[in-house]
Amino acid sequence: MNLSLTQQQKLAPMLIFLGLALLILRCATRQPPPGGPEDKTPPRLLSSFPRPDSTNVRNLEYLEFEFDENLDRGSLRNQVWILPELPGLFEIKWKGNKKFRIVFEDSLESNQTYLATIGAGLKDLRGNTLNEPVVLPFSTGPTIDRGEISGQVLGEQAQNVFIYAYPVREDFPDSTIFHAKPRYYTQAGKSGEFRIKYLKPGVYRVYALDDQSGDRLYTLQTDRVGIPFSDVTLAAGGEQTFQHLNFTLIREDTTGPQFVRARALTELTVELSFNEALDPARHIAVEIEDSAAHTPLRVLAREVAGEERDKLILYTEAQQAVRYSAWSAPLRDEYGNSMPLDTLRFVFSGSAQPDTSTARLIEIYPPDKQKNLPYDLEIRFKFSHPVDSVSLKSSFKLLDSDSLPVAGRWRFPSLLAPEYAPDSSLKKGAAYSMEINLAGIKNVFEKPFGDTLFVYQFSTWEWSELGEIGGTVRVQNPGWEKAIIEATPVKGTEIYSVIVNTNQPYLIPFLPDGLYRLKAIIDLNQNGRYDGGQSFPFRHAEPFRVLPDTVKVRKRWTTEGVDISFEP
Structure with missing residues (x-):
């Protein structure tokens, strides 16, 4: 179709407007980048200033890190640590989206090894995080300290758990982790493994801490903590490496349960709610009476219930629609802490609602x-x-x-x-x-x-359908006499366990064929279960080791030579 010059002049502005509108719409629409699979590769460090292991670093005003791809700037927040910590603050200055500087306000100590760490929470624009923290060691003196402590945090949600190392002196108080920030720390990687490097010779107490507030301090009942089985000595001129400092996170509780409410569920059932899990083993006598007539209401049975085990269920004889008063001895939580009361007293309204369900x-x-x-x-x-x-x-x-x-x-x-x-x-x-x-x-x-x-x-x-695992738990400490060995199938949840003498052959019998993971615990108190220690008053946890490789069990066969060594 031929357009006249006048028509073309009228149409041109409209075409330009439509073109600009389409361009704006396309720019405003989020689209995946064309071609290729989704990028799941974590950011990779290209260079740093100063270079790792630099010595005699003087008058340093900033550190610099450059990565191979654009970074999510917001993810760097709370992911930069310099150890030992500086007395003043530092500032982050970006040079594009791949490079940033850490600018100091204070000068550095002389003759000191420093370790700058970029936490594993740093992300690229796709949300891919670092596989492990990036560390940059350097020294303001002629040498770099080479002390090293390594191990693993076992269990779920071990990634990014902090590892805190405190130099231990003669007056080192048990409460240090509550009020003093650690001189050295790092984060566990995706598999829970950690490594604190570039430590001065000395004695250290190391904790694992799931620090919920990020304040570098331990908060009871809020944070999970891992207690070490031993303090660590890094000898000057001697052994500078300590391995297999393994942790299991526990949640400590030092306060008793608090009563929340009482209510009748049916004419035969009363539910008492508390703010935490109760000790199911303790037998508690409960007395109930009509508040007005003082007629007793007999309690037939009681038990701890609920998904969180924070309910005490009372099974009673038939109630009336009246007000009841009740009392009992104080209850304990699952950690053995008792309620801060001589007597628990409560009231509830009785129910006339019959229980019509069938017992089956x-x-x-x-x-x-x-x-x-x-x-x-x-x-x-x-x-x-x-x-x-x-x-x-x-x-x-x-x-x-x-x-x-x-x-x-x-x-x-x-x-x-x-x-x-x-x-x-x-x-x-x-x-x-x-x-x-x-x-x-x-x-x-x-x-x-x-x-x-x-x-x-x-x-x-049938015995012919089962296999066995045999070996020795090897220790050097003569006080480590007993060990608990747990074999867990890779496919399955049942745990097969035996208690054995250390430095003597052990046998785990009656195992269905398959792959197993093995864990050994030194049962120091010989109570048949793992003791995770205590933060205050301080008590070391029991040592444990996990074999890094799985063990294959075959029918009618003993898989021998599966030794678990606690030797250095």
Whole structure:
């Protein structure tokens, strides 16, 4: 189509306007970069000033770091540390988006090794973080200190946990971690491994700290802390490296539980809520009476419940729609801390709401016809209502293949979920049966669970289908006599454990074939479980080691020579 000159002159401004609008719209629209897979590569350091391991650095006014790609400037916040810390502040100045300077306000100490660290939280524009912190050591003197402490923080969410090292002197107080910032620190990497380098010779106490506030101080009940199994000595002119300082994070609690409220859930159930998990093992007597008539309300049973174990459930005889007063001895939390009261007193309004649900057996483990069960099997039940323990014990039988009863012991972690464990290991490749007579089982309210006789059958592993792991836990300290060895399958959650003598052959039997991770704990107090230590008064944790490689278990085979060494 031919346009006249006049038409072209009228159309030109419109075309220019439309072109500008499309350009603006395209620029304002976020689009992925064209071509290629998504960039998941973390930033990489190209250069630094001064260069790593520089000595006789004098009159230094700034540090400089340059990376291979554009960085998220905001992610550098709280990710720069200079150790030992400077008395004054420093300023970050960017030179584009790949390079930045750390400008000092104060001069540096003479004859001192410094370590500048860029934390693993630094990101590129894609959100990719550093694989591990970037460190820049340099010295204002003629030499660089070479002391080094390394280890690993075990468990979930170990990445970016801080490792704090304090020089220990004769007057070093246990409370140091609460009020004094560490002279040296670093962060754990993605696998929890850490390395503090360039330390002066001396004695150090090292902690792992999940520092929630970032104030370089330990806050009880807020931060998780890892306690060392030993202080570390880096000898002048001698051994300058200490390895395998491993940590497990714990949350310490020094205050007792606080009562929140009491309420009746039904005419037969009262729920007491607290601000933290309770000790389920402690038996507490609770007395309840009508506030006006002073008529007692009988408590039939009680138990700790709730996902957080922060509820105490009281099962009572039928309540009335009246006000009740109650009292009990003070409760303890799961750490053994008692409530700061001589007597817990509370009130609640009774409920006339009847409990119309049917009492029933919900689940049994193992299920019927289950095969390849372990020899140390625990039988577990799940009931809809709190079970009367006496009637359950008299209405359950575990029988072997000759119909002979298998003796065992009952555990009641909850009246809704009792457990039965045989006194001795079950036989290899053997058939067993369970008889549960519901007609004889009642709940604590004297209501039956039904009239069915359940007969479940199961069998254990054939010995020929299992393997073993053997080796030695090697130690030099003569006081380290006992060790707990835990074998955890790579695919699975069950933990197979044995308690053994150190420096003597051990054997972990009855393992299904597969890959396993091994961990050894020196059981110093010989209580059969790991002790994570204590911050104040200070008590060292128990030492432990984790084999870096998995162990292969094969059927009908002993995988030998799996030694776990605590030797330097």
